[in-house]
Amino acid sequence: xxxxxxxxxxxxxxxxxxxxxxxxxxxxxxxxxxxxxxxxxxxxxxxxxxxxxxxxxxxxxxxxxxxxxxxxxxxxxxxxxxxxxxxxxxxxxxxxxxxxxxxxxxxxxxxxxxxxxxxxxxxxxxxxxxxxxxxxxxxxxxxxxxxxxxxxxxxxxxxxxxxxxxxxxxxxxxxxxxxxxxxxxxxxxxxxxxxxxxxxxxxxxxxxxxxxxxxxxxxxxxxxxxxxxxxxxxxxxxxxxxxxxxxxxxxxxxxxxxxxxxxxxxxxxxxxxxxxxxxxxxxx
Numbered sequence: 094x095x096x097x098x099x100x101x102x103x104x105x106x107x108x109x110x111x112x113x114x115x116x117x118x119x120x121x122x123x124x125x126x127x128x129x130x131x132x133x134x135x136x137x138x139x140x141x142x143x144x145x146x147x148x149x150x151x152x153x154x155x156x157x158x159x160x161x162x163x164x165x166x167x168x169x170x171x172x173x174x175x176x177x178x179x180x181x182x183x184x185x186x187x188x189x190x191x192x193x194x195x196x197x198x199x200x201x202x203x204x205x206x207x208x209x210x211x212x213x214x215x216x217x218x219x220x221x222x223x224x225x226x227x228x229x230x231x232x233x234x235x236x237x238x239x240x241x242x243x244x245x246x247x248x249x250x251x252x253x254x255x256x257x258x259x260x261x262x263x264x265x266x267x268x269x270x271x272x273x274x275x276x277x278x279x280x281x282x283x284x285x286x287x288x289x290x291x292x293x294x295x296x297x298x299x300x301x302x303x304x305x306x307x308x309x310x311x312x313x314x315x316x317x318x319x320x321x322x323x324x325x326x327x328x329x330x331x332x333x334x335x336x337x338x339x340x341x342x343x344x345x346x347x348x349x350x351x352x353x354x355x356x357x358x359x360x361x362x363x364x365x366x367x368x369x370x371x372x373x374x375x376x377x
Contacts, residue, residue: 136168145176163194170202179209190219197227204235213242230259234266241273249273264294268303275307283307288317295320298328305329309336314345327357331364338371347371 139148152169159165166189173182186203189195200219207216217239223232237252253270257263271286287304290297304317314333321329334349350371353364 136164140168140171145172146178148172149176149178163189163192166192167199167202170206174202174206174209177209179206182206183210183212197223198229201227201229201232201235205231208235208238213239228255228259230256230266233259234269237266237269237273241276246273246277262293264290264297264300267293268297268300271300271303271307275303275310280307280310284311288319291319298325301325301329302332305332306336309333309340314342314349323356323358327353327361327364330356331361331367334364335367338367343371 136152139151143151149169149172152165152172156162156165156169166185170182170185170189173179173185183203183206186199186206190199190203200223204216204219207213207219216235220232220236220239233252233256237249237256240246240249240252250270250273253266253273256266257270260266267286267290271283271290274280274283274286284304284307287300287307290300291304294300301319301321304319308314308317309332314337316326316329316333330349331353334346334353336346337343337349338346347368350364350368354361354368357364
């Protein structure tokens with residue numbers, strides 16, 4: 094009987110010990126998982142919401158402590174791009190794309206950093222190393238920009254069209270495509286693309302301003318019928334006025350600059366300075 098009791102107690106004790114070990118093991122695993130989740134969330138926040146220079150410092154320190162983590166190096170490179178420190182980003186990407194765990198997106202991002210550093214030839218070389226099966230918005234956006242830089246207009250149009258079809262928010266790429274048409278002197282086509290960009294994003298002021306300039310190149314100085322705030326109306330009127338002045342239509346330009354000053358709810362310093370210069374017969 095004593096032997097039976099001893100065996101029973103031993104079994105219960107062993108079971109209790111196993112349960113305790115299992116709980117401790119689970120607790121450690123849960124803490125590890127929570128730690129990884131917390132770090133992942135922090136990395137995401139640093140990449141998207143934090144000050145880019147602070148994010149770069151964070152990822153630099155983290156990658157030094159854990160040099161095997163390629164995601165930390167990616168975070169560093171992307172943060173440097175966000176901070177407009179493109180030459181530093183290029184140095185990070187040069188090493189990153191040669192790592193075993195690198196992916197095609199790393200080369201695409203590298204190409205973007207090279208474009209921002211005005212290294213167009215190297216950017217094209219990086220995109221050529223990306224398999225043709227990798228079809229992303231960002232890739233075709235960069236391809237279009239490179240084609241523009243080479244004045245390969247048909248290629249550029251094809252890439253812009255493909256990129257626009259790969260995003261649900263094409264306002265930015267349509268605006269870029271419009272600027273490409275503007276540079277070529279195809280103002281009517283540029284105007285059409287700017288209008289399309291504005292339909293996707295009525296708050297995209299760059300497209301509105303570009304639209305006014307494209308119309309002005311065709312002698313249409315009146316503002317287009319689009320959604321605009323009071324301040325935007327003043328600024329767009331000023332843009333149209335400047336375009337008229339640059340074309341030698343001084344009286345039209347002066348009138349629009351004066352109108353812009355009247356329309357602006359606050360002091361419009363740039364327009365006031367331009368008007369003073371006009372009145373002194375100095376066209377800036």
